[in-house]
Every structure is written in structure tokens, then in C-alpha cells.
Amino acid sequence: MAQLTLKDLARKLGISASTVSRALHDHPDISKKTKQLAMDAAEKYGYQPNPMAQSLKKKRSNIIGVIVPEIRHNFFATVISGIEEVTYDAGYIIMVCQSNESLSREIANTKALTANRVAGLLMAISLETTTCDHIKNVIKHGIPLVQFDRVVEELETGKVCIDDFRAAYKATSHLIDCGYKRIGFLAGREGISLNRMRFNGYFEALKNHGATYYPELNINIGGCRGKNGRYGADEYLKMDNPPDAVLAINDPVAVGAFCRCREAGLRIPEDIAFAGFSGSPESALIEPALTTISQPAFEMGKTAASLLLKQLDSKDEAYTPKTIILETELLIRGSSWKRGTK
Amino acid sequence: MAQLTLKDLARKLGISASTVSRALHDHPDISKKTKQLAMDAAEKYGYQPNPMAQSLKKKRSNIIGVIVPEIRHNFFATVISGIEEVTYDAGYIIMVCQSNESLSREIANTKALTANRVAGLLMAISLETTTCDHIKNVIKHGIPLVQFDRVVEELETGKVCIDDFRAAYKATSHLIDCGYKRIGFLAGREGISLNRMRFNGYFEALKNHGATYYPELNINIGGCRGKNGRYGADEYLKMDNPPDAVLAINDPVAVGAFCRCREAGLRIPEDIAFAGFSGSPESALIEPALTTISQPAFEMGKTAASLLLKQLDSKDEAYTPKTIILETELLIRGSSWKRGTK
DNA sequence: AACGACACCGCAAACGTTTTCGGTAGTATT
DNA sequence: AATACTACCGAAAACGTTTGCGGTGTCGTT
Known part of the structure; x- marks a missing residue:
């Protein structure tokens, strides 16, 4: 007993x-x-x-904290899966929290995890996270930290992400190549760097290819779930001059907008084209399939965890945090055809 | 510091x-x-x-363990989300492990979690879990346990699930009503009770409606992911007399088989109809949309967690574990039309 | 014979709490 | 004036480890 x-x-x-x-x-x-x-x-x-006694004595546990915006997002679920994979093998177990895209909740999470003396922390910030004292606090406590996907650049921590600028640039260029003229952009709040980067890529691509940037087509949809995508589409549908193509901040948003537009009777991609981010399962299921930037979510989880583990092992020596950029791929699919070829 | x-x-x-x-x-x-x-x-x-010191003293932590087969499954990710929701409010944090559908991994998980003196445990067993000494062991350690979704009936624990028999019965009856004659069944290994229940519901429905049960159409696809569904479809496609409708153990399997069949040139639902379990997002996205038994995943997580919390509070008194059956709904969609109406 | 070197092991303190058991006032009761 | 409460607080042990330090015995060296 x-x-x-x-x-x-x-x-x-x-x-x-x-x-x-x-x-x-x-x-x-x-x-x-x-x-x-x-x-x-x-x-x-x-x-x-007894790990509690050990942790108490050694002032450090065998627990690795993980904070994600939402577990239900396929992307984050997959990342967690990757994290779990490598931390399990290393004898750690993970403590998972979700911020629900709320800063206050994220702060509470970091507090709870530092209070539990996690050995290390893996996190992707919420959409609301503009200030980051709570993250600095984690670092001050000497807890190794690796950020992934949504990172705050300024902080000196391990980072695992993709080249958001280049990916958005590539996707936008593709849309331009296809002949689309009024390309919209759907994203959540502007605070976080990931959104800015993707916007910049989108913007630069327009500029460099001589395409016009229409500010009214860049809509702040307030979140990054399917319903936010639908909201964005609603806004577009009200316009006299709606976009003929849309780059969405991620697949759920793209799919949400996609479905809303089709419900409204628009043909895809003849009337409006779509491209997203993630390479999520649903992106391949809709008809036509969604053009998307495939992100290696599982890989990202694994690398982030490995990076953290390395940091944990070399804890005593001075360790300069690394940034790892993972490769992405533009999956060109039915939702964005070259104009006139169909 | x-x-x-x-x-x-x-x-x-x-x-x-x-x-x-x-x-x-x-x-x-x-x-x-x-x-x-x-x-x-x-x-x-x-x-x-310091929670470690507290736990050490009180021999009980503020951690709730969660074991799921796979985090990436939308269904389980959503359940976890629900769990996190209520445990967070109660001041607990969750420790998430995945068994990867492997018994040995599940055993390791239960060990790790009991070693960490979790206050309680929430779990859905793996497909391989036929023996359950490791679960009994958890109970012997006095750790309150609530099973959800995939439960082992014999154990005296809290349980939150759906009426798998009735749901499968309803779905199968619907397919029979639609006029389908050769109805197949795709599921993983037979060990776990959930699979048995759903099969029984399917079988009884066939019997009670005077429909024939074709054993060769009941295929053990060895798992419950999309690829397993594709495998099942492959088997069907080889047959001289393939089924004209299929009930799948869950949505990923249904969608996998669905896509494989369409790739092979079959029309859905004219040539072959599909029904699944879960009400997952992708079920609504494919064309035609998948008929499915919608399961309240988020709700399930919340109820399971609440049940566990109640058990934790009344820990001293004798507590008889409760079983809660959640309601499901048969969502009739395009993947199963009445024969001849289209 | 005395000395250090070495291999092996135990005592006890420490980690940060909670909790039992007392202890000291002060006040009210006989 | 002795007793009995009450209200409040502290010392110390305990939870299960880890670890610094010291101790014992054996051996080889002078």
C-alpha cells in the first residue's frame, strides 16, 4: 500500500x-x-x-513544464506529442498547461510551474503576450527555457521555430504567381512576433513583386481558431471589393474562412483562393485541398525537448542558448490554382 | 533568485x-x-x-495524472483540454502521459505517475490493455482513479463514457434503414471493452433488423488511426463482394477508409457509405461530410475531472465510484444517404 | 611499531513544509 | 488564592531523500 x-x-x-x-x-x-x-x-x-523528497533535496525535479496556447490545436497537440516522446526516453515527465491564449492565464501557468520546481520549461506564448516579465522571472529562477513556434525574440533563450518571414513570403509569392491581385491577410492580434514576421513576409512579397497592398484586406480577426477565420470571411463578404486570395495565419483560420466563403456560394479557387500554415490533417481533407506551409510539428516538439535536455545536462557550465530554424515546405494544392488554367 | x-x-x-x-x-x-x-x-x-515539501509532508501532491493513448488524436486532445479546464480551477495541475497504444508504455506511465505521488489519475486505456494489474496497483496505492472513454468494466473505479452499444446500434440501424445490405465494421484489436461494445451494438442491430452479418466484413485493422482505416479499405477493395456501407470505430479510421475508397474511384455514398465515431472536426470537412456519432469530448474531460475531484474531497469517507454515461447524437450527413434518393 | 593510505560505511544535518505537543499568558471561576 | 479555562504561539519531530564529514578496519610502508 x-x-x-x-x-x-x-x-x-x-x-x-x-x-x-x-x-x-x-x-x-x-x-x-x-x-x-x-x-x-x-x-x-x-x-x-520518492521524487518529491529527491526534488526537495536537490531543489530540482524530474518534471518538464510545457505551456501551449491550446492543447486542442492539432499543431500544438502534435508538438506536445513530440516533446513527450523525447522527454519520456530521458526519464522526465511533462506537466502540460494551456494558456487559452490569455496572458493572465499564462502568467498563472508559469507561476504554477516554477512553484513546482520544474527542471525546465518549454513554451509557446499566447496571442496576448506582449509583456514578458513572467518569462524573465522564470529565467531569473534559473530554470532553463526553450521557446518554440511563437517565440519572443528579445529573450535570450533556446528557440525552435520556422522562418516565418520566408514562409509567408514564399506563400504570397506563389499566390501572386498564380495571378491573384487582391491578396488578403488574416491574423490574430498583432502583438506577437510570429504574426509580425508572417505579415512582413506577406508585405515584402507584395512589394517586391509589384503587387498592391490593400490595408483593408489585412484583418485582425482576434484569434486563430476556425471561428476567427469565419469572422474574417464575413468581413470580406461584406466588401464591395473582396480579396481574390487570402493568406491565413494558420490552417484552422484558413479552413474556417474557406468554409464560410463556400457557404456563401463562392467557388474556390475561382472566386477566392486560400493558403494557410501548418499542414494540418484537415488541410488535406477539404475540397479542394488547402495550399499550406507544412510545419514539422512533431519534429519541432522533439527538437525543442532535445535542446532543453542538452541545456539541462550542461547546466553548470555557461550555456549560450541556441536558435534552431526548422525547414518548411509550401504544399501547393487545389485551393490556389494558376488563374485561367481551370 | x-x-x-x-x-x-x-x-x-x-x-x-x-x-x-x-x-x-x-x-x-x-x-x-x-x-x-x-x-x-x-x-x-x-x-x-514549495509544493514538493508540502507533498512530501502530506504524502499527496497537487498533481493529477492523465494517461491517454495518443495526445494527437483530436478526441483525446479535446478531453485533455476539458480536464485541464476544471483541474486548473481547482488548483491542480496535470501531468500528461501517452501510452502510444502500447501496454508496456502504459505500465511505465502508471509507475511514473504513482512514483510522483499524483493525487489522482485519469486514464483511457490503450488498445493493448487486456491485463490490468498495473491499474489495480494504482488503486492499491490508494490513488483515486477515474477512467474515461475506453474503460475496463470490471474495475471498481469512477467511469465516464458513452453508451457504446446503443450508439453503434443506432448508427447501424440508420445504415440499414438507408437500404445498405452488406455493412462492414472496422476496428482495432478486440481486447478492449469499447470495441466489443460497439461491435455488439453493430451485431445486434443487424440481427434485430433481419440484416446479415458477414464475418469477412468485420476486419481487425490493428489500430485506430487514419492509416488503419486505409488498410481496412484496401482489404475491402480486394474483395469480390465488398461492403456497401461501413461502420468505423472512430472518425480517423472512417476518414482514412473514406479517402482510400475515393482514391480507388468509388463514389460516396452511392458505391459505399460510411459512418464513424467522434464528431471530430475533419468529419465535417470532407465531402460528403461524414455521418458520425458525436461524442462530447470536452464534456467528457470536464466530467471525468469533476468526478475525480469529488472523489478526492470525500477521500476519507467510503466512496463508491460512480459511472457517468454521457449523451451522444447521431449526426446524419452526406456519407450515408438513403439508397435511391440521390 | 608506528604511520599513512585506502576502502568502505554510518551519523546527522539539511531540503521546506505540516502538525503534535506543550507552554505561557491572561481572564474567569470557585 | 487556587483552579480552570481560553487564546495564542513556539519547539521539535516528521516526511524520504542526499551528502559532508567522520569513523573503522585493513593493508603496505618505513
Whole structure:
């Protein structure tokens, strides 16, 4: 019933708890024989050290904290899956929190996780996160941190993301190539760098290809879920001069807008084309399939976790945080055809 | 940098740590004045109790363990979201593990979570889970447990699920009503009760409506992801007498099979109809949309978590575990039309 | 014979809490 | 004036580890 403790084990063996502890940790001061004895007994009685006691003593747990905006987002769920994969192998377990895209909630999350003395932290910030004292606070506590996907640039932490500028640039260029003239942009609040980067890529592509930027087609849809996409589409539908193509901040938004437009009787891509970000499963299922920037979500989770683990191992030495940019691919599909070819 | 401890706070106030502890816990032995003093100081200096020390002392943490087969499954991601929602409000945080549909991994997960002295455990078993000593072990450790979705019936634990038999029965009856004659069934391994229940519902519906059960159309596809669905469809496509309708164990499988069949040139639902389980987002996106049993995933997470919390609160008294059956709805959509009406 | 070197092990303190048990005032009761 | 409450607080042990330090015994060296 109650877990076996180190003392119990020591008593059974007739030696002291400290010796058993050292034996199980392969300490040089302990003889081969005693070590074998201890390990056998531990095995036999199924001894499991109490992580709380260990953490208390070592001031550091075997827990890795993860904060994502929303677990339900396929993208983040997949990232978490990747994280879990490598942290599991390394003997850590993950504590998952979601900020629900709210700053206050994110702050509460960081507090809860630092209070729980997580060994390290992996996070993607919320859409509301413009200030980042709470993140600095994590760093001040000496907790290694790796940001992924949505990062705040200024902070000196490990980072794993994609080249948002280039990806958006590529996607927009593709739309221009296809012959679309009025290209809209749908994104949430402007605060976070990811949104800015993608917008910049979109904007630069327009400029460099001599296409016009119509500010009214750049709509702040306030979030990045399907419903926000639908809202954006509604705005477009009200216009006298709606866009003929749309770059959305991610697939759910693209799909939401896509569906709304089709419900309104628009043909895709003849009347309006779409491109998104993520390469989510649903992007391949809709008809026509969605042109999208495929992001390696699982990979991102794995690399972020690996980066953190490396940081944890080399904790004592001075460690300069690395930034890793993962490759993306523009998947050209039915939702954006060359004008006139269909 | 280092977190402020109770002792630090006590020293600052010139009173003992025990008094501060009691004050912050609103213990009757402490005067109003001292309590106010302590709370103010705690507020001012941002004191946060160390959960590891608390857990060590109280032999019970503020962590709730969650084990799911796969985080990436939209269904489970949504359940987790629901869990997080209510546990967060109650001051717990969740530790998420995935079994990857593997029994050995699930066992490792339960071990890790009990080792971490989780206050309670929420789980949906893997497809491989036929033996359940590891779960019994959790119970023996006195850790309250609530199963959801995929439950093992025999165990005396809290349970939150749907009426799998009735749901499958309803869906199958619908297909029969539509005029389909050769109705197939796609599911993973037979071990777990959920699969059995759904099969039984399917089987009984066939029997009670005078429809024939063709054993060769009941294929064990070995898993419950899209690729397994595709595999099932491949098997069907090889047959001289393929089914004219298919009930799949869940939406990903249904969608996988659906897409494979369409790739093979079959028309849906004229040549072959489909029905799934979950009411996942993608079920609504494919064309024609998938007929499916909508399951309240978010709700399921919330109820499971609430049930567990209730169990945690009334821990001392004898508590008889409850089973909660959530309502489902048959969403009839384009993938299953009445024969001849189209 | 005395000395250090070495291998091995235990004592006890520490980590930050909670909680039991007392202890000290002060006040009210006989 | 002795007793009995009450109200409030502190010392110390405990939770299960880890670890610094010291201690014992054995051995080889002078």
C-alpha cells in the first residue's frame, strides 16, 4: 500500500540508508558487493525513490513544464506529442498547461510551474503576450527555457521555430504567381512576433513583386481558431471589393474562412483562393485541398525537448542558448490554382 | 533568485515558521492580527509554498495524472483540454502521459505517475490493455482513479463514457434503414471493452433488423488511426463482394477508409457509405461530410475531472465510484444517404 | 611499531513544509 | 488564592531523500 522507502530497504538489508542511497547511485565509496545487494533488493521489493523528497533535496525535479496556447490545436497537440516522446526516453515527465491564449492565464501557468520546481520549461506564448516579465522571472529562477513556434525574440533563450518571414513570403509569392491581385491577410492580434514576421513576409512579397497592398484586406480577426477565420470571411463578404486570395495565419483560420466563403456560394479557387500554415490533417481533407506551409510539428516538439535536455545536462557550465530554424515546405494544392488554367 | 521560504518569511516577521504556516492556513489557533500580518507579508514578498515539501509532508501532491493513448488524436486532445479546464480551477495541475497504444508504455506511465505521488489519475486505456494489474496497483496505492472513454468494466473505479452499444446500434440501424445490405465494421484489436461494445451494438442491430452479418466484413485493422482505416479499405477493395456501407470505430479510421475508397474511384455514398465515431472536426470537412456519432469530448474531460475531484474531497469517507454515461447524437450527413434518393 | 593510505560505511544535518505537543499568558471561576 | 479555562504561539519531530564529514578496519610502508 504505502510505498517502500529507502529506510525500509536499508532496514531489510541491515545497512544504513545513506549506504543504500549511494549504492543505488553507483557511488565509488561503496563496494561492488554492497551495490549488488542493494540493487537486487531494490529490484526485488520494487523500490521506487520518492521524487518529491529527491526534488526537495536537490531543489530540482524530474518534471518538464510545457505551456501551449491550446492543447486542442492539432499543431500544438502534435508538438506536445513530440516533446513527450523525447522527454519520456530521458526519464522526465511533462506537466502540460494551456494558456487559452490569455496572458493572465499564462502568467498563472508559469507561476504554477516554477512553484513546482520544474527542471525546465518549454513554451509557446499566447496571442496576448506582449509583456514578458513572467518569462524573465522564470529565467531569473534559473530554470532553463526553450521557446518554440511563437517565440519572443528579445529573450535570450533556446528557440525552435520556422522562418516565418520566408514562409509567408514564399506563400504570397506563389499566390501572386498564380495571378491573384487582391491578396488578403488574416491574423490574430498583432502583438506577437510570429504574426509580425508572417505579415512582413506577406508585405515584402507584395512589394517586391509589384503587387498592391490593400490595408483593408489585412484583418485582425482576434484569434486563430476556425471561428476567427469565419469572422474574417464575413468581413470580406461584406466588401464591395473582396480579396481574390487570402493568406491565413494558420490552417484552422484558413479552413474556417474557406468554409464560410463556400457557404456563401463562392467557388474556390475561382472566386477566392486560400493558403494557410501548418499542414494540418484537415488541410488535406477539404475540397479542394488547402495550399499550406507544412510545419514539422512533431519534429519541432522533439527538437525543442532535445535542446532543453542538452541545456539541462550542461547546466553548470555557461550555456549560450541556441536558435534552431526548422525547414518548411509550401504544399501547393487545389485551393490556389494558376488563374485561367481551370 | 531562490524562492522565498516559510522560514525566511517567519524571520522577517519575527515569529516562528509554524505560526506563519498556520496563519496562512487560517488555523483557529492564530489571532486575527497575526493572520493578517502573515498574509500581507506573503503577498508582499510573493511567497509561494514549495509544493514538493508540502507533498512530501502530506504524502499527496497537487498533481493529477492523465494517461491517454495518443495526445494527437483530436478526441483525446479535446478531453485533455476539458480536464485541464476544471483541474486548473481547482488548483491542480496535470501531468500528461501517452501510452502510444502500447501496454508496456502504459505500465511505465502508471509507475511514473504513482512514483510522483499524483493525487489522482485519469486514464483511457490503450488498445493493448487486456491485463490490468498495473491499474489495480494504482488503486492499491490508494490513488483515486477515474477512467474515461475506453474503460475496463470490471474495475471498481469512477467511469465516464458513452453508451457504446446503443450508439453503434443506432448508427447501424440508420445504415440499414438507408437500404445498405452488406455493412462492414472496422476496428482495432478486440481486447478492449469499447470495441466489443460497439461491435455488439453493430451485431445486434443487424440481427434485430433481419440484416446479415458477414464475418469477412468485420476486419481487425490493428489500430485506430487514419492509416488503419486505409488498410481496412484496401482489404475491402480486394474483395469480390465488398461492403456497401461501413461502420468505423472512430472518425480517423472512417476518414482514412473514406479517402482510400475515393482514391480507388468509388463514389460516396452511392458505391459505399460510411459512418464513424467522434464528431471530430475533419468529419465535417470532407465531402460528403461524414455521418458520425458525436461524442462530447470536452464534456467528457470536464466530467471525468469533476468526478475525480469529488472523489478526492470525500477521500476519507467510503466512496463508491460512480459511472457517468454521457449523451451522444447521431449526426446524419452526406456519407450515408438513403439508397435511391440521390 | 608506528604511520599513512585506502576502502568502505554510518551519523546527522539539511531540503521546506505540516502538525503534535506543550507552554505561557491572561481572564474567569470557585 | 487556587483552579480552570481560553487564546495564542513556539519547539521539535516528521516526511524520504542526499551528502559532508567522520569513523573503522585493513593493508603496505618505513
